[in-house]
Amino acid sequence: MQEPTHPIVDKLQRPLRDLRMSVTDQCNFRCRYCMPEEIFGPDYKFLPKEKLLTFEELTRITRIFVSLGVEKVRITGGEPLMRKELPALIRMIREIDGVKDIAMTTNGSLLAKHAKSLKEAGLHRVTVSLDSLDDDRFGQMNGRGFKVSRVLEGIDAAASAGLQVKVNMVVQKGTNDQDVVPMAKYFREKGHILRFIEYMDVGNSNGWRLDQVLPSHELVARIHREMPIEPVKPNHYGEVASRYRYVGEEREIGLISSVTQAFCSTCTRARLSAEGQLYSCLFASAGTDLRAPLREGWSDPQIREFIRDYWSQRKDRYSEERLSNTPGLKKKKVEMSHIGG
Numbered sequence: 210m211q212e213p214t215h216p217i218v219d220k221l222q223r224p225l226r227d228l229r230m231s232v233t234d235q236c237n238f239r240c241r242y243c244m245p246e247e248i249f250g251p252d253y254k255f256l257p258k259e260k261l262l263t264f265e266e267l268t269r270i271t272r273i274f275v276s277l278g279v280e281k282v283r284i285t286g287g288e289p290l291m292r293k294e295l296p297a298l299i300r301m302i303r304e305i306d307g308v309k310d311i312a313m314t315t316n317g318s319l320l321a322k323h324a325k326s327l328k329e330a331g332l333h334r335v336t337v338s339l340d341s342l343d344d345d346r347f348g349q350m351n352g353r354g355f356k357v358s359r360v361l362e363g364i365d366a367a368a369s370a371g372l373q374v375k376v377n378m379v380v381q382k383g384t385n386d387q388d389v390v391p392m393a394k395y396f397r398e399k400g401h402i403l404r405f406i407e408y409m410d411v412g413n414s415n416g417w418r419l420d421q422v423l424p425s426h427e428l429v430a431r432i433h434r435e436m437p438i439e440p441v442k443p444n445h446y447g448e449v450a451s452r453y454r455y456v457g458e459e460r461e462i463g464l465i466s467s468v469t470q471a472f473c474s475t476c477t478r479a480r481l482s483a484e485g486q487l488y489s490c491l492f493a494s495a496g497t498d499l500r501a502p503l504r505e506g507w508s509d510p511q512i513r514e515f516i517r518d519y520w521s522q523r524k525d526r527y528s529e530e531r532l533s534n535t536p537g538l539k540k541k542k543v544e545m546s547h548i549g550g
């Protein structure tokens with residue numbers, strides 16, 4: 210596929226296209242693969258309010274990123290719906306010339322309450338995470354006993370409000386892989402795209418093991434045996450998910466195979482933590498502070514040049530490196546709940 214022209218590229222010729230911003234590091238779930246309770250317990254110190262970027266700061270930074278080629282903004286967290294007045298931020302981002310797509314990733318538990326106001330504010334799409342249709346397993350996995358019905362109600366409310374909906378399922382072999390086919394059937398029926406994510410070694414606290422990853426090619430074979438599927442071409446350059454369609458239908462699923470089929474060579478994503486640290490990779494050890502420049506009187510052109518320099522030095526390709534050296538690749542990594550996934 211043709212790579213479009215963009216104002217800046219990194220060391221591996223990858224343009225800057227997406228900004229994924231975390232609006233809070235807090236979450237009401239304790240998914241074991243992301244925020245295990247023994248680390249993120251009652252004494253865990255989340256960011257104090259004054260350290261979070263304000264909506265004005267987030268909007269200003271988004272405007273600068275858009276001037277460098279960003280077209281798509283994804284709001285995430287922690288749980289983004291725990292940030293108060295989130296629709297106000299979406300209204301502000303919507304006003305920025307050049308933002309073509311505003312999406313949010315959420316665990317869905319607060320979505321039924323907020324779907325309508327998010328849509329009215331200008332949100333285009335929502336991706337809801339759901340790992341099982343079985344209450345016991347889901348309650349175990351989310352670490353807080355939340356029920357499946359609560360998330361399904363959120364999904365229904367989002368669809369009724371007119372938001373485009375996708376569903377993300379992290380698949381962990383031996384934990385919820387028995388849910389793959391039931392989830393596929395359910396969401397095929399509902400008409401929402403379900404994407405299966407290979408369990409990843411994000412952060413340093415989830416105790417990840419390679420033998421808990423169900424490789425996407427096995428997952429495809431499992432679904433194909435029950436409901437024949439065929440591959441579909443990517444929608445656009447750098448698409449994270451590989452697409453498959455149920456034979457004879459338009460309905461599809463996606464596979465996000467960051468462990469077994471790394472997609473770093475087309476990675477166009479910059480990530481911003483809730484406190485304003487900029488990361489060039491999901492698996493980075495450290496970020497670069499943008500909050501101080503924002504609060505210390507730097508002009509927009511100065512911040513723009515700073516980000517341009519940062520991106521032009523970028524050469525991250527962690528998942529590809531892991532592919533060739535899984536046991537040897539030990540490093541300090543930012544936690545998923547901090548950077549937003």
Ligand SMILES: Nc1nc2c(ncn2[C@@H]2O[C@H](COP(=O)(O)OP(=O)(O)OP(=O)(O)O)[C@@H](O)[C@H]2O)c(=O)[nH]1
Nearest residue numbers: 283314336377406449450465467476478491528550
């Ligand atoms: N390793 C790795 N995983 C990623 C990256 N981007 C997304 N993921 C994983 O894929 C999951 C789904 O990402 P989404 O935010 O739904 O993907 P997206 O490409 O923004 O979604 P669409 O725009 O709807 O295609 C994330 O939660 C991560 O687990 C990436 O750059 N690297």
Ligand SMILES: C[S@@+](CC[C@H](N)C(=O)[O-])C[C@H]1O[C@@H](n2cnc3c(N)ncnc32)[C@H](O)[C@@H]1O
Nearest residue numbers: 242243286287288314315316338377408409550
């Ligand atoms: C960090 S969460 C933030 C947004 C929101 N709280 C949610 O869960 O949708 C973003 C995404 O990362 C995924 N995720 C978290 N830990 C993961 C892991 N270890 N491997 C793969 N995906 C993971 C979640 O399933 C979710 O879809």
Ligand code: SF4
Nearest residue numbers: 236238240243287316
């Ligand atoms: S994956 Fe999302 S819902 Fe689960 S603990 Fe992490 S931030 Fe919270």
Ligand code: SF4
Nearest residue numbers: 473476490491525528
């Ligand atoms: S591992 Fe890093 S460079 Fe590779 S796709 Fe993910 S975020 Fe991008």
